[in-house]
Amino acid sequence: MNNGKVIVITGGSRGIGAKTALEAARRGLGVILTYNANPDAAHALVREIEAAGGKAVALRLDVAIASSFAAFRADVERALATTWNATHLSGLVNNAGYGLFQPIAAVTEAEFDGLFNVHLKGPFFLTQALLPLLRKGSSIVNLTSATTRVAFAGVAPYASFKGGLAVLTRYMAKEFGELGIRVNSVSPGPIRTELGGGLNDEFEALLSSQTALGRVGEPEEVARAITTLLTDDSGWINAQDIEVSGGYVI
Template sequence: MSKIAIITGAGRGLGRNAAINIARKGIDVILTYRNSRAEAEAVVAEIEALGGKSVALQLDVAKTNQFDGFVAAVGEALNRVWQRESFDFLLNNAGHGDLVPFSDITEEQFDAMFNVHVKGVFFLTQKLLPLLADGGRIINYSSGLTRITFPGMSAYIAAKGAVEALSLSLAKELGPRRITVNTIAPGAIETDFLGGAVRDMPELNKQFADMIALGRVGKPDDIGRMLASFLSDDNGWITGQRIEVSSGQVI
């Protein structure tokens, strides 16, 4: 029986890459998207071309009033596509960033950041727990920026710090169900995050590359392949850990 992962925000960027790499390992995927159904369906088609099963469901993780409906949709998809009542892995990937100086960030921007990265992660995980199989895995996404700061990212960094603390708490509370909870912290990656700043601005790209032991910023595959490997049975004894995936950005 195939294992099933839910990946939020998997229509593009790191979420999309994780979905494809996980599917290559034989894991089926329920992915969420906020706006672009076409992008999400393209990921579904790619997973199906690999021989896997996949479903795309709409979800805005900042809107907790959508969560009950989303959980019902997950339950329906599990029954219809997999003839199951549970899934195995939850990857809380969906997120965004704002590059705004601390002196200028507004309360609205702050709330938007915490609604997605903290409140959304907290309550979506809570709502999905009844459907998560005992012995399952939760992976929360943080950032290398919680260890090496960068100007203009104060709200984002604060939110990701909260996610890391939440992961520790959940690892302890969910231990009796043999559910592991870990945080991955990517370093600088060439994606469309911050409007593609690291990918498209050579000076910024070099600034981060100069901080990294292996001399380059990451590619999405550097994170997606690690995640696909980490979900193997070989890593079931790891919980409550923050795993830096930055090629030595903080050395």
């Protein structure tokens, strides 16, 4: 069943992105999910969504390559037409990303540029490219991070660009308001994902001890928050950075 709304989720083949795709489809949204290096996981997720009665399409996208966004927009337009008989999107989730744990003194220019391209430049220009497809009433959700609030040694470039994305979220909300488009960001705390190599037992215990609810979060918990922002239930929430962290370092 589909309610006529279709969204794009970048980095949708695993982790928070994959759980968001599943949750969005469960709530009746059509899903265009992107992958970069793992087509098998992306297409398996599409089959899972379809088996549950939803509709989804997987498209390849490297968010670090802004020059590819015009071609990606054309791919989205074709997917909308052939799968949903539609011409417009109702939402965009800028989720794709990766982690790097490296002290400032050791970060290379290439590592810095790679994180910048994926976490700030990519969302900026991908949103610009897809903006003409977003209809009135659409919602954009950018994935930021609790590391912008709590300094954690070894993630300075990542956190800096996520902080930039939080600021960009407010500016998008300001400029896109006249189009009837809401823009918010979701800021996960410690989550059980593969980002940055995942969690070992010792690291998980440390993070759990720093969280009011005494554990790390699950991707599904972030996915539910993201998906709620994509629906009319959050129709008056705009220009906000919403932390989903269980009370991390409070």
